[in-house]
Every structure is written in structure tokens, then in C-alpha cells.
Amino acid sequence: MDGVELQILWSNVIGIVSEQARALQRIAFSPIVREAGDLANGLFDKRARMVAQAVTGTPGHINSLAAAARNLLDEVDENDIAPGDVLITNDPWMSAGHFFDITVLSPIFRNGAIIGYAGSTIHHSDIGGYGIGSGARDIHEEGLWIPVMKLYERGKPNRTLFDIIKRNVRTPDALMGDLGAQVSSGMIASERLNALCDRYGLDDIEELSDEIINRSETATRDAIRKLAPGTYHGSSRFDVPGGDVIELKTAVTIDAQQGEITIDFEGSSGPSGMGINVVPAYTHAYATFAVRSTLNPDLPNNAGSLAPIKLRLPDESIVNAKYPSPVNARHVVGMYVPFPILKALAHVVPERVLAEGSGAVWTVQVQGRDENGRPFTSSMFNYSGGMGARAEKPGISAVCYPTGVSAVPVEVLEASYPIAFTCKELERGTGGAGKYPGGDGQRIGYRMRTTRPWLLNTIPSRLSTAPEGLMGGCDGAHGVFRINGEDVVDTRKREMAPDDEVFMITPGGGGYGAPVAGE
Template sequence: MDGVELQILWSNMIGIVSEQARALQRIAFSPIVREAGDLANGLFDADARMVAQAVTGTPGHINSLAAAARNLLAHTDVTELKPGDVLITNDPWMSAGHFFDITVLSPIFRGDRLIGYAGSTIHHTDIGGYGIGSGARDIHEEGLWIPVTKLYEAGKPNETLFSIIKRNVRTPDALLGDLGAQVSSGMIASERLNALCDRYGLDDISELSDEIIKRSESAMREAISKLPHGTYHGASTFDVPGGQTITLKTAVTVDPNAGEITIDFEGSSGPSGSGINVVPAYTHAYATFAVRSTLNPDLPNNAGSLAPIKLKLPEECIVNAKYPSPVNARHVVGMYVPFPILKALSEVVPDRVVAEGSGAVWTIQIQGRDANGRPFTSSMFNYSGGMGARAEKPGLSAICYPTGVAAVPVEVLEASYPIAFTCKELERGSGGTGRQPGGDGQRIGYRMRTSHPWLLNTIPSRLKNPPEGLAGGGDGAPGRFEINGKPVLDTRKMEMQPDDEVFMVTPGGGGFGA
């Protein structure tokens, strides 16, 4: 395909999937989607290969969505799909790793011919069960499990499924509103892709997707081929709710002749009894993000560029969750997956990696009744710490690395829920020292504007084990979590009183260089 023609068509594809994501954010009910961008949108060809992703989204969602499309269609008779059909699931092992992330896949037809799919995954406000915390003892305590099924069939809603969802969640209006946003964004992608085909005289996108994926894979293999052959090791240790210490170990093998990288997690911590276990698709998502962002960050993120990165996961391992392990707080471990990989890659490309950062965002969910007795359940909202320093630049402060979600503004949260913030500011000097200092964490305090007891789910990490510096850089400061001025380690769902005040200080990032 001619290079100029390909660039024009590629720009159109990115425009389509980015418009799909913007529509989803505009229509969504929940602040976690609308404000924070905790979502993924992808455009797939007829073979369910991800061709393009939106510029908005998180690695955990986007790269899991790439696998989710294949998984959904493996449980679907594709020959029976019709215009107006919409597939849905929140199966943790098929999509993004916990029940809150619902994946919607909309077939795109050109006339009566299937030419592709529009997919989206977003974090929903509530899915019943325990909530976003790590306190459930198995997956069946964690909420509503939606198997692969049709949310819409030939344009008509599956009323039975909608009724089941309504009766199993605390905030059905918000969840159904966000589902509607996902369906609408898929319709927009379908219209725009057909318009692209009309504009350039295409019967389908098969030739275009073949060219994009082939070139992306070739460029990724070329980037790997420039690295020295060998196996490089990294490890990262951190603490999670309840004081449990987790270690992730990686052996990163570079094979420049094949243009492949294999990441082996042998030696990592075993499965957990709390809901911090990580399914393979989510582990793969953050592992590939670490390699892709280090070696060739400007390359399109699609089936081609992801193909040369392989994983080996031990059977009994916290990042290879098996049924019926609880997984609702899987991000608490999953967001640390890049760090041991980056440490291993620092032996090969020391100028392209970053030091350890605060890791997993500190997620908060509040439930209760407001001063008028009306029930509320917040969507998860996040607070981030400092990013690790880079070889030539300081780490960024209060940034959600590696997830990439934005912070929901205090004003939006206070307008949406009966919450009042008492402070929100940078924790100056919490980043590690070094030639390049780590980013600072932040301090946040809040209480609820209610006369009723309320429930708190929160998942802090790195209260004991600080982010390590790299190449002689100093460690960042560990975090703090307090209720009414007293430190708390066990943060499983807690009943709080109206006057209780929560205070948090997120960790600072590690420094780079002596």
C-alpha cells in the first residue's frame, strides 16, 4: 500500500476511534469515566485483531480489550451475528480482570457483510457484591458476573439481562447510563467506519488492517533486534492492604534474532487470599505497556506491535489468578507489574526507563445515605503518588503512572456526593533524591456531609516499602493512611461515623542517579 495513502487512512482510523472515546466520555454518567477517563476504546477488523486504539485510556483496559475481543468471539457464533447486535461480558478472565470493568463489543456491518468491531471497556460505578475493596474471600462474593451474551439483539434490548443487572447493583441508573454510553459510542464508530469506506471506495478494511498490523509488528521486532541478546532480571517489593508484602520478579529474555521478548514471572509471590490477584490478560496488559513504552513508544498500539512480547506465568502466582480467586482489587498488584520489567530493561537501555514510582493508585469507594436519607455509592476515584525519576528529567508529581487515568476534580466529587475535602496538596520533598529527583506524592483529607454512618472501601499501598531509586537514586517516601489521626493498616470495608476524618499521604517516586 502506498505510504501516503496509508497515512491518510491511518489518520482517519485514529480519528474514528478517538471520536468513539470522546462520545463515550461525553455521554457517560459516572465521574470515573467522564472526568478521569478510566476507559478503553478500540477498533477491530473482522478477525478480531485490534487495529487502532483511542488516544484516551489506560494500559490495563486497552491491552486487555485487545484480548477481550478475541475471547468474546470465541464464545459466539459469528455467522449468526446481525446488524444491531451488541455483545457484553465482565468475565474477569475474558476482559479486564474484575467485575467492575464491563466490555461491550459491537459488530460493524457494511450492508449485510461483517467488516469489523467497535469495542469499549469502562469501570462502572457498582456491580453489587463487596465493592472495589480487597476483602472478599472468593470471586462469588465480589458482585454480578455477566457471561458472554447479547445486550442487544438486532437493535432490541435484552430485557431479561437488563432486569437482572438492575436488581443486582446499588446504583442502576448510573450503570445503565454508562452502558448506554458504551453502546452509543459503538454506533458512532460503525457510522464513521462506513463513511471512511464510502469516501475511499473500500469494500472493507481487511487490506488496510493487514498493512497496519504487518508494519506495526515489523517495526516492533526491529526495535527488539537492536538490543543485545540475554536474560535480564528485576524485582519489586511492596506492601498492600493488611500489611501483606508482595514481591514480583521478572526474567526478561531478549532474542534479537527472532525479534521477541519473553517475560518470565517465576519467583513472584503466590496467590493471595484477598482480592488482589491478577488475571493473565491484565498482567499481559501492563507487561506489554512497560516494553512498548520503553522501546518504541511512538508505534501504534495494536495486535501487531503487541505480538512479539510473550509471557511465562507460574501456575501458583499472584499474577496468574485461577478461579475462584477474588480479583476485585487486582490493580493493587497489576499496576506494579511494569516496575520489575523496567528494572530488568535498565541493564539494556538505562537511559529509557524510569525509577520505581508510587505504583497502584489509591482507590476509594464510599457508600451510605446523605443527610436526607438518600442512598449514594461513589464510583471508584483515585489518588496518585509521585512518578519515578527519568534519566534526564525529574519524576512527575501526583501522577497516575503507569495507569494514566486523570484525577477527578474535588469540585466534581463534592457536587456528586456528600463529601467535603479538608485538604488536597502536594507533599513536598517526598520524592527520592538523586541526579534527577522523584516526583512528590500528595496529601488528601476528607469527611462526609451526612448524619448517618457510612462505609469506606479504600486500598492504599506502599505504607511500609517505599519506591526504590534507580542507579544510585534515593528512595521515595512511603505513604500514610490515617483515620481521626491514627494510622490504619487493615483497610477492608469499614463502617465510619459521620464526624470521622480520613487523611492520606501518597508515596513519593524514587530518584534516578547518585
């Protein structure tokens, strides 16, 4: 395909997925989607290969969605898919790793034949069960499990499935509204892709998808071939709710001849009894993100650029969850996956990696009844710490790295739920010193505006183990979690009194390079 023609068509494809994501955010009910952008949108060809992703979204969702389309279609008879059908699942092993993330896949038809699929995954406010915390003992305590089904069939809603979902969640209006936003975004993608085909006289997008995916894979393999071959090791240690310390170990093997990278997690911590276990798709999502960000970040993220990155996961490992392991708080471990990989790659491309940061976002969910007796369940809202310093720049303060979600503004939260914040500001000096210092964490305090007891689900990490500096940089500060002024380590769901106050300081990022004397 001519390079100019390809660039024109590629710009159109990116426009489609970007409009798909914007529509989803604008229509969504929940602040976690509307404000934070905790979502993913992708466009797939008829072989279920991800051709393009929207620029809005998180690596955990986007790269999991890349595999989810094929997983869903393997469960149905593709000859039984008709115009107006919409597939749905929240199976953790098929999609993004826990029940809260629901994936919706809409076929795109042209002249009576499927030419592609529009997919989306978003974090929903509630899915019943335990909630977002890590306290469930097996996956069946964690919420409603939706197998691969048709949410819509020939344009008509599956009333039985709708009724089951609404009866099993605490906030059905929010969940159904967000599902509607996902379906609507798929309809927009379908309209825009057909318009592209009309504009350029295409019957389908197979030649275009082949060109995009093959070029992306070739460019990724060429970037890997420029690296020094060999096996390089990295490890990362961090504490999780309850005080247990988890260690992730990686052996990163660069095969310059084949242009492939293999990441082996042998030696990592074993499965946990808490809901922090990570399914392979989510581990793969953050592992590929770490590698892709150090190679050529300007390359499109699609089936081609992800193909040369392979994983080996031990059977008994926290990053290879097996049924019926609890997984609802899988991000607590999953968001640390990039750090041991980046440490291994620091032996090869030290100028492209960064020091350890705060890692997993600190998630909060509150439930109860307001002063008028009306029930409320918040969507998950996140608090970030400091990002690790880079080879030539300081770390960014209070940023959600590696997940990339935005913070929901305090004003939005206070307008949406009966919550009152007592403080929210940067905690200066928590970033590690270095030639380039790590980013600072932040302090947050809040209480609920209610006269009744309420429930708190919070998942902090790094309350005792600090983010490590790199190349002689100093460690960042570990985090602090207090209730009414007392340090708390066990943060599983607990009942709170009306006047209780929660106070948090998120960790700072590690520094990069030895501190310069006198500075």
C-alpha cells in the same frame, strides 16, 4: 499499500477511535469515566484483531481489550451475529480482570457483511457484591458475573439481562447510563467506518488492517533486534492492604534473532487470600505497556506491535489468578507489574527507563445515605503518588503512572456525593533525591456530609515499603493512611461514624542517579 495512501487512511482510523472515546466520555454518567478517563476504545477488523486504539484510556483496559474481542467471539456463533447486535461481558478472565470493568463489543456491518468491530471497556460505578475493596474471600462475593451475552439483539434490548443487572446493583441509573454510553460510542464508530469506506471506495478494511498490523509488528521486531540479547532480571517489593509484602520477579529474555521479548514471572509471590490477584490478561496488559514504552512509543499500539511480547506465568502466582480467586482489587498488584520489567531493561537501555514510583493508585469508594436519607455509592476515585525520576528528567508529582487516569476534581466529587475535602495538596519532599529527583506525593483529607454511619472502601499500598531509586538515586517516601489521626493498616471495608476524618499521604517516587554534592 502506498505509504501516502496508508498515512491518509491511518489518520482517518485514528480519528474514528478518538471520536468514539470522546463520545463515550461525554455521554457517560459516572465521574470515573467522564472526568478520569478510566476507559478504553478500540477498532477491530473482522478477524477480531485490534487495528487501532483511542489515545484516551489506561494500559490495563486498552491492552486487555485487545484480547477481549477474540475471547468474546470465541463464545458465540459468528454466523448468528446480526446488525444491531451488541455483545457484553465482565468475565475477569475474558476482559480486564474484575467485575467492575464491563466490555461491550459491537459488530460493524457493510453491505450485509461484518467488516469489523467497535469495542469499549470502562470501569462502572457499582456491580453489586462487596465493592471495589480487597476483602472478598472468593470471586462470587465480589459482584454480578455477566457471561458473554447479547445486550442488544437486532437493535432491541435484552430485557431479561437488563432487569437482572439493574436488580443486582446499588446505582442502576448510573450503570445503565454508562452502558448506554458504550453502546452509543460503538454506533458512532460504525457510522464513521462506513463513511471512510464510502469516501475511499473500500468494501472492507482487510487490506488496510493487514498493512497496519504487519508494519507495526515488523517495526516492533526491528526495535527489539537492536537490543543486546540475553536474559535480564528485575524485582519489586511492595506492601498491600493488611501489611503483607508482595514481590514480583521477572526474567526478561531478548531474542534478537526472532525479534521477540519473553517475560517470565517465576519466583513471584503466590496467590493471595485477598482480592488482589491478577488475571493473565491484566498482567499481559501492563507487561506489554512496560516493554512498548521503552522500545518505540510512537509505534501504533495494536495486535501487531503486541505480538512479539510473550509472557510465562507460573501456575501458583499472584499474577496468574485461577478461579475462584478474588480479583476485584487486581490493580493493587497489576499496576506494579511494569517496575520489575523496567528494572530488568535498565541493564539494556538505562536511558529509557525510570525509577520506581508510587505504583498502584489509591482507590476510594464511599457508600451510605446523605442527610436526606438518599442512598449514594461513589464510583471509584483515585489518588496518585509521585512518579519515579527518569534518566534525564525529574519524576512528575501526583500523577497516575502507570495507569494514566486523570484525577477527578474535588469540586466534581463534592457536587456528586456528600463528601467534604479538608485538604488536597502536594506533599513536598516525598520524592527521592537524586541527580533527577522523584515526583512528590500528595496529602488528602476528607469527611462525609452525613448524620448517619457510612461505609469506606480504601486500597492504599506502600505504607511501609518505599519506592526504590535507580542508578544510585534515593528512595521515595512511603505512604500514610490515618483515620481520626491514628495510623491504619487494615483498610478493608469498614463502617465509619458521621464525623470521622480520613487522612492520606501518597508515596513519592524514587530518584534517578546519585545526588550531586552541593545541590
